[in-house]
Amino acid sequence: MNNKGHISIEDLQEGFIFPILTTNISNDSVINYLNLIKGDDLHSSQELLIAPPAAIAGIAIGQIINTLEFPAGVIHLSQEIEIIEKLESNNSIDIKVIIEQKKPRKSVILMTLSYEVTNTKTSASILKSKTTFIVPESKNI
């Protein structure tokens, strides 16, 4: 699903709630993730896999970033993840995001996004997460 809404940084005030983002955790993306993190040599298969929570959180962050008009050169400062429930591959997830913190600091903005990932089909909570970025104010770092 295309989530490219391009929300501008100016619109993101503390407490801003994003429209729900939806994406699929495909079998291939889980296999590719396991291969690059664990050094596995898995190949495409029909067998469903448990999606690693860090993979789900990373895909969620990718969706969030692509929804925003982030300038190039955004730096990831910290990350929190709480596992709630397992998710098999080939499931769709909903991502509910809120701006928890937005603080200007000289030429950068410190921004914390808090989000919950749920299973689209069952609405079960899969994980909760928090990401803090340093966002350059200029589009040219």
Place this chain on the structure above:
Amino acid sequence: MKQPSNISYNISQQTINNYAIVSGDHNPIHIDESFAQKSEFKGTIAHGMILVGYFFDYMSRSFGQEWDESGKLKSKFRNPARPNDTVIVSGSIQSIAQNPAENEGIPIIKYRLELRNQLDELLSTGLAEFKSKNVSSEIRIKTTEENSG
């Protein structure tokens, strides 16, 4: 519960490029060498979530199902990991708390994590937390003594 062994991981530009494809995070600081050369880092750096992935993998290999079902991680990125780095994850128990009134009396383990590169530079730290029924009384006593001492 045994003290887990350190685990090392190799990061290549291909690792970073593959992560960009899987996650959809195509920030040029990770994948565009000419852009990254002009940044404060003077070259591409790994996504922070790759390091988080290593922490999760370490915890899962070390503590298995108990981590996979109830784990929480807070991590901070101190310095960037770069292509061709070999990074090592290590950890140690910070505390074991057992409150019979909470979590059905199941002990909560807090586990301190570090990720360093081949030059022993600290790249990331983490605090992991999970419920464990497999804590030996020996470890509980030792940790209690350490905390009170």
